Amino acid sequence: MDKKKILYVEDDETLAFLTADNLEQHFDVVHCNTGKKAFDLFCREDFDLCVCDIMLPEMDGFELATEIRKRNADIPIIFLSAKTMKEDRIKGLRLGADDYLVKPYSIEELILKIEIFLNRSQKYNDKAPKAYTFGHFTFEPENYLLSLPDKEITLTEREAALLKFFLDNPNTVLKREKILTSLWGTDDYFSGRSLDVFISRLRKIFKEETHVRIENIPRVGFKMVIDDY
Structure with a gap:
């Protein structure tokens, strides 16, 4: 190989x-x-x-x-x-x-x-589904592409990985350490700060979408809430 x-x-x-x-x-x-x-x-x-x-x-x-x-x-x-x-x-x-x-x-x-x-x-590349549809968005994880009816947003690989992790676990409380160890391979302080940065980025993308939001669960982690998903 x-x-x-x-x-x-x-x-x-x-x-x-x-x-x-x-x-x-x-x-x-x-x-x-x-x-x-x-x-x-x-x-x-x-x-x-x-x-x-x-x-x-x-x-x-x-x-x-x-x-x-x-x-x-x-x-x-x-x-x-x-x-x-x-x-x-x-x-x-x-x-x-x-x-x-x-x-x-x-x-x-x-x-x-x-x-x-x-x-x-x-x-x-091997296993990602062709697309997720939620709210007004369509997400193609293999292309890191998040689409709205009037525009397309190309995510970074880390943003795409985080979004896919949330979409695979919709309306579910996810512990910080589970997210970090799954995507970063560690749950140390700076990885945690990195996670916060990427959460902030995704929230900015979804801020105009009333049916999609990422909630903080104090002292636990996060939950991506998708109405009617």
Whole structure:
């Protein structure tokens, strides 16, 4: 079976060598040492996932993720950074990143995160139903496409995964830890904050739809309420 192709962006030569050497045992890894080189390459070749440092020359990781998202709304993006401030993590997630690991990171954890995202993408392609219909929306999980009668919204892979999880469990209270372990592979603090960001994004999409809402269940989790579903 062909290895999945990873775009790895890191300007620290030693760290890049060690990380790429480990990743290449599992994936086809293409390394770039500047954000600009990475984006130019991304525009020319197809990748399954991106792993990006934030503090990069020419174009930093935040700018790179923004440009990648303009061209591809669903490719998974994992940030690797020495920036430990939670504001930086939240900024990265708001820009469309799927995860954020702080240096020094465990190579085993990085590989696990990559495999979770890639396996989930494959499951979508293999098993996802053609469409869900709820309220005034139609959702095609394999295409990350959410449609209204007058417009279409392309979700990120993480948004699509979360929405599909809710639609597979409509009008049901879902514990935070169940959502996190199912979609993130962990239920730590920063994964929880990431979940809150994506819940907020989906709520903005549904704010004009009176028959669909995501409710907070205090100290428990969330429930997606769909009237007459």
